[in-house]
Amino acid sequence: MKKIILIAAILLGALTKGQAQVLTKRIGQAVKEGYQDVKEAIVQDAKPSGEHTIWDIYAAPKVGLNLSNLPGIDGKVKLGLIAGGYFEVFVAKNIAVDAEIKYSRQGSSGVYRNFTTTDATGNIVIQEHGPYDFKLDYFNMSYLVRWYPWADLPWSFTTGLNTEYIISAHAKLKHGADMNLKKGIYRGDVAIPLGISYEWKQWQLEARYNVFFRKLARSNEAKELMRNARNNMLEVTLGYRIQVL
Structure with missing residues (x-):
């Protein structure tokens, strides 16, 4: 029983770690894309007349x-x-x-x-x-x-x-x-x-x-x-x- 619980804990930890890595990657990508959108909105190729x-x-x-x-x-x-x-x-x-x-x-x-x-x-x-x-x-x-x-x-x-x-x-x-x-x-x-x-x-x-x-x-x-x-x-x-x- 103890072995089963230990194996389950290890698998859950690995799964949680993998999900955290995926979530962190997605958040980083969203932040990067958001920053790029804001930059493009603020920095414009203006030629005033x-x-x-x-x-x-x-x-x-x-x-x-x-x-x-x-x-x-x-x-x-x-x-x-x-x-x-x-x-x-x-x-x-x-x-x-x-x-x-x-x-x-x-x-x-x-x-x-x-x-x-x-x-x-x-x-x-x-x-x-x-x-x-x-x-x-x-x-x-x-x-x-x-x-x-x-x-x-x-x-x-x-x-x-x-x-x-x-x-x-x-x-x-x-x-x-x-x-x-x-x-x-x-x-x-x-x-x-x-x-x-x-x-x-x-x-x-x-x-x-x-x-x-x-x-x-x-x-x-x-x-x-x-x-x-x-x-x-x-x-x-x-x-x-x-x-x-």
Whole structure:
């Protein structure tokens, strides 16, 4: 009886080992084929031009840097990060519409503010405070029209509407307190983007200036510090275009 059990265990072990080897081989082959499919979908033989087929659809992640400041207060230009992606659909041979989402860090640095107070004798005293470093983090949604004016050149021009929603907002006084401005400024902002881009293979280099109009400060405390400040931003991004249809 013991011999029979031992022989059965050996046979079961051999069978299990063989099945495991077959299963491992099949999994490896599936992973290899899946990787190849993904690679072929992402790496395309693109020869961009200014003329496309109607209803072509592209997707593109993008990342870059922006230069921003806050007109209305005397500050320095701030360097920030911008990252996101968009979908693009061609509605004509040389015109596409885009829907884009992205994150951006904006603001201004080296900002000084003068505050008027009265001393113990009733005299008016002007006190200078600063420098402040403004850090504004936004979630952006853009609705754009892209125009390719030349059929044989991959240059395009972009405009539309950019909406921003505040994620966090801080004004840090050098060697001092960090003021949370999120509740003191307007939650949303709107801009008109004006951009130009060039495509090479699947890469797209784009420069875009966003024209803002709205004053940021909403509460009295924020108005005391920010006065008539509004957003102002120039962004330069590098995107990787993938044709999905």
